Amino acid sequence: MQRRLAQLGFLPGNKVRIIRAAPFHGPLILEVEGREIVLGRRVASHIFVEYI
Amino acid sequence: MRFALIGQPNCGKSTLFNQVAGYKAETGNFAGTTVSFTETKVRVLGEVIELVDLPGTYSLLGTNPAERVVLDYLIEKKVNAVINVIDATHLVQGLLLTLELMEMGRPMVLAINMMDEASRQGLKIDGEKLSELLGIPVLPMIASRGQGVRETFIQAWHAAKEKKVPQPKSYEEKIESAVTDIKNKMKQGEFPISRRAFAVKLLEGDPEITKQVESKNPGMLKIIQGHLDTLCHHSSRQAVWMVATERQKIARELSQKVSKQGETQLSIRDRLDDYLLHPIFGYIFLFLVLGGFFALVYGIGNWLEAPLLNFFDNLTNLILNRLNAEGLLPELIAGMIQGVAGGLAIVLPYLAPFLLGLGFLEDIGYLTRIAFLTDALMHRIGLHGKAIVPFILGYGCSVPAIMSTRIMENKRDRFLSSALVTMIPCAARLSVIFGLVSFYLGPWAALGIYFFNIFVIAIIGRIITHFIPEDSPGLILEMPVYRLPTLRTVTAKAWFRIREFILEAWPLLIIGSIILAGLNYYSITPYLDKIFQPITWALDLPSEVGTPLIFGIFRKELSLIMLAQALGTTNFGAVLTSEQMISYTVFVVFYIPCIATIVTIKNELGTKNMWLITWLTLLVAITTALFSRLIFFFFV
Numbered sequence: 073m074q075r076r077l078a079q080l081g082f083l084p085g086n087k088v089r090i091i092r093a094a095p096f097h098g099p100l101i102l103e104v105e106g107r108e109i110v111l112g113r114r115v116a117s118h119i120f121v122e123y124i
Numbered sequence: 125m126r127f128a129l130i131g132q133p134n135c136g137k138s139t140l141f142n143q144v145a146g147y148k149a150e151t152g153n154f155a156g157t158t159v160s161f162t163e164t165k166v167r168v169l170g171e172v173i174e175l176v177d178l179p180g181t182y183s184l185l186g187t188n189p190a191e192r193v194v195l196d197y198l199i200e201k202k203v204n205a206v207i208n209v210i211d212a213t214h215l216v217q218g219l220l221l222t223l224e225l226m227e228m229g230r231p232m233v234l235a236i237n238m239m240d241e242a243s244r245q246g247l248k249i250d251g252e253k254l255s256e257l258l259g260i261p262v263l264p265m266i267a268s269r270g271q272g273v274r275e276t277f278i279q280a281w282h283a284a285k286e287k288k289v290p291q292p293k294s295y296e297e298k299i300e301s302a303v304t305d306i307k308n309k310m311k312q313g314e315f316p317i318s319r320r321a322f323a324v325k326l327l328e329g330d331p332e333i334t335k336q337v338e339s340k341n342p343g344m345l346k347i348i349q350g351h352l353d354t355l356c357h358h359s360s361r362q363a364v365w366m367v368a369t370e371r372q373k374i375a376r377e378l379s380q381k382v383s384k385q386g387e388t389q390l391s392i393r394d395r396l397d398d399y400l401l402h403p404i405f406g407y408i409f410l411f412l413v414l415g416g417f418f419a420l421v422y423g424i425g426n427w428l429e430a431p432l433l434n435f436f437d438n439l440t441n442l443i444l445n446r447l448n449a450e451g452l453l454p455e456l457i458a459g460m461i462q463g464v465a466g467g468l469a470i471v472l473p474y475l476a477p478f479l480l481g482l483g484f485l486e487d488i489g490y491l492t493r494i495a496f497l498t499d500a501l502m503h504r505i506g507l508h509g510k511a512i513v514p515f516i517l518g519y520g521c522s523v524p525a526i527m528s529t530r531i532m533e534n535k536r537d538r539f540l541s542s543a544l545v546t547m548i549p550c551a552a553r554l555s556v557i558f559g560l561v562s563f564y565l566g567p568w569a570a571l572g573i574y575f576f577n578i579f580v581i582a583i584i585g586r587i588i589t590h591f592i593p594e595d596s597p598g599l600i601l602e603m604p605v606y607r608l609p610t611l612r613t614v615t616a617k618a619w620f621r622i623r624e625f626i627l628e629a630w631p632l633l634i635i636g637s638i639i640l641a642g643l644n645y646y647s648i649t650p651y652l653d654k655i656f657q658p659i660t661w662a663l664d665l666p667s668e669v670g671t672p673l674i675f676g677i678f679r680k681e682l683s684l685i686m687l688a689q690a691l692g693t694t695n696f697g698a699v700l701t702s703e704q705m706i707s708y709t710v711f712v713v714f715y716i717p718c719i720a721t722i723v724t725i726k727n728e729l730g731t732k733n734m735w736l737i738t739w740l741t742l743l744v745a746i747t748t749a750l751f752s753r754l755i756f757f758f759f760v
Contacts, residue, residue, distance in 0.1 A: 076600060078368050079182035081217060085369075095403040098500035099509065099599045107214055110496050112508060112598020 081105035126174040131209035133180030136237040140267040141177040142616040205284035206232035212242035219375035226290040229318025231283035233261040246386035295370040302351040425474035432469035459641025463634030474551040478520035479618040487609030505585025518548035522721040546717040552680035629720030636678035715745035
């Protein structure tokens with residue numbers, strides 16, 4: 073799981089931007105390392121970020 | 125010689141493959157998994173080369189079946205050259221896999237695909253410089269237009285001939301010393317891939333490779349654990365993360381050295397998602413797209429079905445007249461023609477446009493958007509957005525729908541989506557809904573059956589989820605940019621899926637039809653009726669419908685066609701009440717999947733799940749048909 077995310081660019085120190093969220097508590101589209109990644113809320117809730 | 129195409133998902137690898145693949149391309153299954161890869165033969169400089177298209181993978185960590193296949197293929201099969209395809213617009217991410225591949229100790233070339241897309245975004249990449257830095261041939265490519273394809277294969281051929289193995293990039297000191305130590309303690313040629321790759325994989329904790337080492341050289345494990353502990357102690361992070369971070373650092377440096385970002389020319393394409401994924405307009409558009417899609421598929425299917433059926437009817441009559449004989453043989457021949465006709469006239473007219481349309485939606489990038497939009501909804505029935513693909517396919521034919529559950533990561537999701545998908549009325553069951561309910565009771569009743577079906581599927585999904593709860597992490601997908609697909613890639617994709625139907629399901633259909641004809645000839649139908657008697661009794665149906673129901677297991681549309689034979693009239697309105705028509709149709713929509721589907725479930729999910737799903741559908745069919753009687757009892 074962690075590895076899956078790492079492959080998609082969710083590594084410590086990388087910048088993440090929320091582009092949009094689907095309604096009804098749907099998934100998020102995140103931009104990381106120049107790619108748009110769709111993540112369900114459950115996965116997304118396990119990624120810890122620092123606001124910048 | 126054998127070349128392997130390796131790249132991350134969505135890098136245009138398959139586009140490249142389809143550019144070079146003739147019609148001789150073959151799909152194969154790797155032992156033990158269901159993730160398939162495709163092989164074809166290409167001619168390079170006069171030599172015939174086997175080209176294998178491995179599934180898209182982000183890395184060689186083997187965290188999902190697709191990655192496992194790629195890694196195992198590289199380890200076990202002889203690959204003379206690797207053609208690594210990366211997306212020019214995601215250079216850093218692409219190079220991560222390149223760096224990993226360079227460790228494998230196989231000659232390789234790097235093709236930077238989608239150079240047109242990159243220049244549209246104002247990105248300039250210096251291929252020559254990258255080639256110098258990496259020490260492997262680097263070629264710019266626009267696979268969709270065939271540019272750079274020839275050169276790539278020629279370079280790969282040269283690399284394979286000269287057996288030029290790339291020099292892998294070094295990591296930081298601590299990792300390197302661990303790698304070197306493990307390398308030195310391994311015997312030369314003990315494992316089929318390069319020792320360095322093996323050592324790195326061991327540090328990354330690859331379970332399969334660790335197991336191999338355990339069996340061949342158990343003493344190694346202690347040494348490896350020692351290194352892992354030291355590394356972890358130094359950086360307070362697991363070795364797998366250290367390696368990943370290192371690769372990213374190298375990739376980023378490389379990318380900075382070779383690429384220049386100029387003016388970005390943003391076009392409408394980049395703003396499209398603002399509308400298509402809009403909380404309101406997005407769903408309206410989704411509704412229109414799917415509605416238009418189905419209208420088109422059924423329009424084309426309908427238009428083709430009648431003349432084709434006519435043709436086969438005439439053919440049967442012609443042959444039977446010629447033979448001018450009574451007995452078993454003409455019956456069997458008629459049965460065989462019916463089986464051929466079933467595939468050609470009833471399934472393919474719907475399946476082919478369906479798969480073409482789906483391939484188009486997929487290649488243009490809209491399918492991922494559908495998954496995004498419907499994810500929240502699908503969670504209510506215990507699945508996630510990816511499951512929408514089999515669901516959409518299910519309205520065409522259950523066979524490709526069940527095959528497409530391969531995109532789901534875990535077994536539970538595959539089981540649940542397969543179970544639910546078999547209950548979706550496919551094109552054949554559509555003919556029953558239209559021929560019986562819509563014709564005698566009106567289109568609104570038919571629409572009612574559709575909504576009732578969705579409602580029931582949702583409830584079953586919830587019930588099953590109650591017993592086997594959702595444990596998948598949910599949706600993880602890369603959102604592709606919108607791309608205009610080429611005709612060739614879309615047709616090639618559709619053809620591969622149609623072939624699966626032709627090779628796996630159609631023969632069964634024909635054999636089933638022949639057996640049916642035989643059974644019919646020996647008039648065993650009264651005995652068949654007996655089998656379904658408890659059900660026909662409970663549903664208050666004439667006991668003669670038992671035979672069409674059994675025939676329906678072979679081919680769903682037979683439960684309508686045979687109904688005429690069983691009841692002795694084509695005017696169903698005269699012999700069946702509306703209540704009986706509804707409960708019969710509801711039963712047909714849900715009960716036991718057709719033989720072709722059952723076999724597909726067995727191939728994909730195993731015998732146990734096949735029985736489980738079959739009994740489940742029977743149970744659901746009886747319950748829902750009884751429920752429909754109840755509704756009639758109270759409201760009509």
